[in-house]
Amino acid sequence: MTSAQTTRKKRANGVESRERILDATVEIAGERGYEGTSIAAVSAKCGLPASSIYWHFKDKDDLIAAVIERSFETWLVAVGLPGEDVGTPLERLTAMAANVARSLLDAPDFLRLGLMLALERRPTEPRGRTVFLQVRAVAAGKIAEVAASLFPDLDEDALRTLTTYAVAGADGLFVQREIDGAAVDLVALFELHAQLVHDAAARMAARSKA
């Protein structure tokens, strides 16, 4: 423990301040979206003056993009890796879906905030939206990978359709959960989703082969 820490307790810990700002922003942006997130509100919530926020982030856009980035990374860790390659394709898909569902129960802010941004169509697209779409493309890529490895016979078109449908379903179920809260059994619905996607993939793969 340095003397600076003991006596002042506030001797400039840049990293910690940055983190405090992001924490505050996540909370507010998750509540009120992009426009609804004001620097003043973030400042009030994190205790640092507004001008300090500008020391850590170029502008509001930058701040929100950073929030999405950080939240996505956190989520990626929470979902975990695809897991071992055991069981039938259906078993493996179902396990993965349940895993994702559980990770979404903590309502990752990047998804809620990102979807809000994605639905907007403002002339100058916020950087946060771009980040979200990239991040989402990464996720879609992983899904496509798994699908391709489980059903090698799928042609490219079918693969894209399935991936789109799989991601869309995940989004929709997440929205449902946001709206109806605990009344929605997210894990069960994701398992159902996995099964239906699996069936569709099997059918498409069979047709492709023929």
Added chain:
Amino acid sequence: MTSAQTTRKKRANGVESRERILDATVEIAGERGYEGTSIAAVSAKCGLPASSIYWHFKDKDDLIAAVIERSFETWLVAVGLPGEDVGTPLERLTAMAANVARSLLDAPDFLRLGLMLALERRPTEPRGRTVFLQVRAVAAGKIAEVAASLFPDLDEDALRTLTTYAVAGADGLFVQREIDGAAVDLVALFELHAQLVHDAAARMAARSKA
């Protein structure tokens, strides 16, 4: 040409003004969401001064709620009635889904705006959000009705699960279309969705009977 038309814009017709305001608001709110919709922007787009907007609507909340209500009604008309009772359940479901998909390509304002509001969690819920959720419940009800008539053996639990899944899928696909634009073949994806929901329903009904 009446004198009213000649004098132009002065001493105007209340109903028409109201409509003009709603038209302008739909456009802006669809683009920028709740907070991003400024009364000044609406005023600029519809040509009426901001103070006149307040003659027709109590406040911004009221205005946006009205927009959602009207847009939903327009959409309901656009989707049309469930259609005739012909064909197999699968054919009928697929036709309905395609219908919904097409209607969403045209008049999706209430959905985009509504989803944005639904994703927010602000402490004092905007009236627009409430309206959207009600309106959405109406839509879910209709779906449940159709499902119950096509698969009378479904128990209540299965019915609720299926409805939730069907609505969630629709939301998700709509979001996908908003994000990726024309690259997404909304009609095809809705047809796929209809098929998967149908298969799931058939399976559940069979299990229920047994």
Added chain:
Amino acid sequence: MTSAQTTRKKRANGVESRERILDATVEIAGERGYEGTSIAAVSAKCGLPASSIYWHFKDKDDLIAAVIERSFETWLVAVGLPGEDVGTPLERLTAMAANVARSLLDAPDFLRLGLMLALERRPTEPRGRTVFLQVRAVAAGKIAEVAASLFPDLDEDALRTLTTYAVAGADGLFVQREIDGAAVDLVALFELHAQLVHDAAARMAARSKA
């Protein structure tokens, strides 16, 4: 009872509307003063649209002046005439003071509103202020009359000083009552005031005579 009154109940009774507007204005202006009184608020309270208020009154200034005038007239009736010429000067003064005090217990709006206006110093004096000052001059004149008749030896200077002091005391006690409410025994204080003014008058008259 005419058929119009029976069937419609709202067949244009100008006088009654005017009265309703004044009633509403008195309440609001008494609460919030001149600037705080908005036509919209008056309209909301009396049920008539704002434009109707402008049918009855030229503008806001006119409306408020009318309120003060009417309230003063009501009050004049409530105070009543100076009463019979019986008893010693002190007795008569005390009786008058008690009378005034009792009339002020209903907190006549013209006084509260008038004092608010009187304390303002805006560049263009509201007509309501002028009306109040006139009305107040009338009241001061009556007091001077009584004093002159009770103490004929008072010279003009002394008379003016006494009148000013008497009126000022009344104002001050009224303000006190407004601030502290029922905790102030207005009648007792007015009686004390009457006695002190009486003593001062007697002393001055004696000095004048000498």
Added chain:
Amino acid sequence: MTSAQTTRKKRANGVESRERILDATVEIAGERGYEGTSIAAVSAKCGLPASSIYWHFKDKDDLIAAVIERSFETWLVAVGLPGEDVGTPLERLTAMAANVARSLLDAPDFLRLGLMLALERRPTEPRGRTVFLQVRAVAAGKIAEVAASLFPDLDEDALRTLTTYAVAGADGLFVQREIDGAAVDLVALFELHAQLVHDAAARMAARSKA
């Protein structure tokens, strides 16, 4: 001349800005009361933009309360301490009254503004009104102290009555001066007031003793 003075007005001194805002507000609020005081007008008079005013004061309420507080403190200094304990009670009371009268000729802003606020009865009491009433209670307390020391025989009831009467008289005379301007010899009237209060006190003390 320091660089700060040369750059002029930029990168300014917080305390001084605050003071400038208060100065401007005192002038305007003294003229037009609470509602009549617009932030835009204050901004114009003090040279700082409206948004800067909000850096120093939470809102208009806060600003006006601060004005009253400061003006009262200024006034307290201007009235000065009760002075030395010399002369008869009457002489001392008269000297104090003249002192107060003179101070009211100079720095009466808090009183004029405060009385305006005191006369209002709006549902949500402005903080400025609360501050004024507190401040006024302090003043009344000092008067009661002096009275008690000059007439130790006064019982509590008499003391309260006298204090109320003394304060009310001061208010009323101040109002009179505001209305009639220089035509009112405030010092002379305060001396008369002091004498009458003195006589009343003496009488009450005698009665109390008996």
Added chain:
DNA sequence: AATGAATGAGGATTCATTCAT
């Protein structure tokens, strides 16, 4: 690494008033 103070633009909303009907 931080922050007190400032600022112009813009936010929603209310104002007193008008006028055709």
Added chain:
DNA sequence: AATGAATGAATCCTCATTCAT
């Protein structure tokens, strides 16, 4: 005698951002 609709100016206040320290 009354009113629905409109309107420009003003209201209070918040916005994102800057910059000297």
